[in-house]
Amino acid sequence: MILVSIYRNKDQDILSFTMEGHADYAPHGQDLVCAAATAVSFGTINAIEKLCGYEPEVTTHEDGGLLTLSVPSNLDDSIHQKTQWLLEGMIVSLASIEEGYSEYIKLTEHEGGATNA
Numbered sequence: 068m069i070l071v072s073i074y075r076n077k078d079q080d081i082l083s084f085t086m087e088g089h090a091d092y093a094p095h096g097q098d099l100v101c102a103a104a105t106a107v108s109f110g111t112i113n114a115i116e117k118l119c120g121y122e123p124e125v126t127t128h129e130d131g132g133l134l135t136l137s138v139p140s141n142l143d144d145s146i147h148q149k150t151q152w153l154l155e156g157m158i159v160s161l162a163s164i165e166e167g168y169s170e171y172i173k174l175t176e177h178e179g180g181a182t183n184a
Contacts (some may be wrong), residue, residue, distance in 0.1 A: 069104050071161055072177060081149075081154045082179075083137040084108075090171040100171045101169040103164050108134055111157035121148050 072085045086108055089101035111120045115123050124137040138150055158174070 068170070068183065069101065071172065071174045072176065073158060073176045075176060079180060080151055081138060081158075082124065082155070084157075085137065087132055090131060091168075092167070092171045100168045104161060104172055107157055107160040107164070108136075111153055112136060114153050115150055117177070119146050121146065123150070129176040 069086060069088045069090050074082045074111065076082055086104065090098050090104070092098045092100040112123060112125055115121070121139070121142070124139065126135040127133065128133075138147075138154070142150065161172070161174055165174050
């Protein structure tokens with residue numbers, strides 16, 4: 068199962084997210100849940116880089132089983148707001164995947180920073 072953890076501060080701003088695990092919906096290379104979650108998350112990272120003009124703090128593992136992103140705390144208000152909108156869009160897309168494939172992907176939201184992000 069793909070586990071997506073979203074970490075927010077008390078104002079509900081997204082501080083970070085972690086995506087870990089494998090969907091195991093189908094064999095490697097044919098797993099549409101994994102492909103969808105990967106496309107949404109990396110598309111969001113690419114959009115942040117292109118539209119917000121900075122590289123967020125991202126960690127990945129070679130086997131594809133872990134992706135983390137941390138939002139820098141020193142962004143100006145405009146860039147911070149754009150980043151938040153893009154990440155909120157990612158959450159909406161991942162929640163749509165979860166709606167149809169809840170046995171293979173689960174989203175959870177937490178207040179406070181991630182311990183491993």
